[in-house]
Amino acid sequence: MVNSHDWFSVLKEEERVSRDMVKFGIISDTHVSDSFDDKKIDNFINVLKKYLSDVDVIIHAGDVNTEKFLARLKEIAPVHCVAGNMDEIKELPIDKFLEVEGQKIGIIHDIPINELDKYIEDNELNILITGHTHVPMIKGMEEKCMRLNPGSITYPKAPPKKPGFSEPEARPTIIILNIENGLASAYLIPLPFKKKEKK
Numbered sequence: 654m655v656n657s658h659d660w661f662s663v664l665k666e667e668e669r670v671s672r673d674m675v676k677f678g679i680i681s682d683t684h685v686s687d688s689f690d691d692k693k694i695d696n697f698i699n700v701l702k703k704y705l706s707d708v709d710v711i712i713h714a715g716d717v718n719t720e721k722f723l724a725r726l727k728e729i730a731p732v733h734c735v736a737g738n739m740d741e742i743k744e745l746p747i748d749k750f751l752e753v754e755g756q757k758i759g760i761i762h763d764i765p766i767n768e769l770d771k772y773i774e775d776n777e778l779n780i781l782i783t784g785h786t787h788v789p790m791i792k793g794m795e796e797k798c799m800r801l802n803p804g805s806i807t808y809p810k811a812p813p814k815k816p817g818f819s820e821p822e823a824r825p826t827i828i829i830l831n832i833e834n835g836l837a838s839a840y841l842i843p844l845p846f847k848k849k850e851k852k
């Protein structure tokens with residue numbers, strides 16, 4: 654397992670000193686393969702630029718699939734990306750750890766539910782970011798670890814139906830994570846893409 658603790662490599666020294674808040678744009682499971690034409694990729698990037706133009710860092714939780722799309726994401730902001738089960742980029746790490754304002758963030762594409770508590774405890778995480786399910790999630794835990802899954806912008810899946818609520822829709826989504834004065838807040842943003850059926 655490859656670990657990386659290089660959050661501060663994406664910010665200059667003067668930015669680290671003067672910054673009161675760090676803003677992350679979180680995406681996952683883009684699955685942009687070589688079969689996607691340039692026009693479609695341009696559309697994805699243009700929409701993401703609109704919603705991520707003011708973020709400091711993009712976090713991609715795996716299954717970016719190709720170096721081509723990863724390079725395009727870097728046009729928007731510096732990118733931290735981990736390997737997904739369908740990624741073709743060999744140098745991506747399995748997981749990654751960042752620390753900002755006392756908040757330790759872990760990023761991994763997928764982790765079995767029976768290993769979740771141990772992974773959080775062993776790595777002393779305050780925030781865990783995963784992907785894989787294509788289902789968006791923002792969830793707190795008794796261990797005081799926030800769990801985030803941004804879903805997928807290309808092949809979204811709806812979250813489970815809750816009693817008393819209408820049937821949820823599958824929508825392309827990202828998450829914005831703010832860390833300000835040691836406090837973290839996150840919110841989900843639906844994007845104006847049409848749902849693409851998974852083959």
